[in-house]
Amino acid sequence: MLPHIAEYLAANSLSEASFPIRLHSPGRINIIGEHTDYTGGWVMPAAIDKGIEFYARRIEGSSLVLHAVDLNKSQKLPLPVTGKTGELWVDYLAGIVEQFQQMGQEVPSLEIVFGGNVPRGSGMSSSAALEGGMAFLLNEVLVAGLSRPELAQLSQRSSNEFIGVPTGIMDQFASLNGSPDGPILLNCDSLNFEPISAEVPGYSWLLVNSMVTHELGSSEYPVRVAECQEALEALQKVFPDLEKLSHASPDQLAVVINDLRPVVRKRANYVVGENIRVRQMAQALKVGNVSKAGKLLNATHAGLRDDFQVSCEEVDLLQFMAAENFRGAVAGARIMGGGFGGCTINLVRSTELNFLKAFLKNAYREAYDKTPEFYEVNIGAGTKWL
Numbered sequence: 001m002l003p004h005i006a007e008y009l010a011a012n013s014l015s016e017a018s019f020p021i022r023l024h025s026p027g028r029i030n031i032i033g034e035h036t037d038y039t040g041g042w043v044m045p046a047a048i049d050k051g052i053e054f055y056a057r058r059i060e061g062s063s064l065v066l067h068a069v070d071l072n073k074s075q076k077l078p079l080p081v082t083g084k085t086g087e088l089w090v091d092y093l094a095g096i097v098e099q100f101q102q103m104g105q106e107v108p109s110l111e112i113v114f115g116g117n118v119p120r121g122s123g124m125s126s127s128a129a130l131e132g133g134m135a136f137l138l139n140e141v142l143v144a145g146l147s148r149p150e151l152a153q154l155s156q157r158s159s160n161e162f163i164g165v166p167t168g169i170m171d172q173f174a175s176l177n178g179s180p181d182g183p184i185l186l187n188c189d190s191l192n193f194e195p196i197s198a199e200v201p202g203y204s205w206l207l208v209n210s211m212v213t214h215e216l217g218s219s220e221y222p223v224r225v226a227e228c229q230e231a232l233e234a235l236q237k238v239f240p241d242l243e244k245l246s247h248a249s250p251d252q253l254a255v256v257i258n259d260l261r262p263v264v265r266k267r268a269n270y271v272v273g274e275n276i277r278v279r280q281m282a283q284a285l286k287v288g289n290v291s292k293a294g295k296l297l298n299a300t301h302a303g304l305r306d307d308f309q310v311s312c313e314e315v316d317l318l319q320f321m322a323a324e325n326f327r328g329a330v331a332g333a334r335i336m337g338g339g340f341g342g343c344t345i346n347l348v349r350s351t352e353l354n355f356l357k358a359f360l361k362n363a364y365r366e367a368y369d370k371t372p373e374f375y376e377v378n379i380g381a382g383t384k385w386l
């Protein structure tokens, strides 16, 4: 049990044993395959050893009594859920309830205490951990029998329909289906996936948190989704059988490229290229080709910065200082997640980790008067009972 949850229970004279439903729902990282999930593309995420713990029990009445330990907030959510409450942390949970209601399920009264250790604003998807954990919990309580991939789909629908953000399935899928053995290579169209190894002898995966999250992120994400749709529609005029933008080959894209608005051209080029890079990365990792893996990371960063335009100057600086100024020790680096802040993911020679951290810390402080946080990636299991 996370120490701050234990403290909360003790302070409220609640015993761990009185909560028989206990689970851990992890955050996620992503090795490569960014902004490809909502166009049916390839991604390579992993569940991590940090996440959200849920402690739940049945209670009398017809409501969910929710305690968010991290926020030090409690709320009573009347059942059935009829719409948003306006409090985002409650709505992430309410949206999952509403999905089960739509399936004809009647969610019973529960008291749920939850809290976690995913660094906030780091882009490690604490919101997906919240949704996926709640879905896993209700699936058990209701004996609904949904598989983990189905729970990921349910969680994504909740994000899309209830919360109202057009995100893809990567985050919830990785949280629910991750494996401690390594990332998964996931096809977001078929939802077929296979675990792969991201271990590169002598190298470590390091996350560097820029400690910034730009508001712009939430407004630009739907714009990117729409731009990708625009590119798909142009392609479909010539290739009517093409179902998803991520299925387009570079040759197909070349046929329509001049019909696209310049900005849509850039987005489509990025997406088509990124899908190729994910599969190249899988191959590079399989044979331990570190220099190829690093080049792919750098190429993805360049694409996200220049063509997909979801980076920001703080993160660009961290990426540049690692990948260029520390070349030799850093095979490659890129911005990770939805963008506009959050972390870079770096493939670093293990013996140089401390030098790199000290170097980045000084340089980043000088440039932005901010101290970055560092996390060595520990890949963990998907959602599990405690």
Ligand code: GLA
Residues within 6 Å of the ligand: 033, 034, 035, 036, 037, 038, 125, 167, 168, 169, 170, 171, 337, 338, 339
């Ligand atoms: C966010 C979304 C994901 C995915 C990434 C970008 O994390 O929730 O679905 O689109 O951005 O790869």
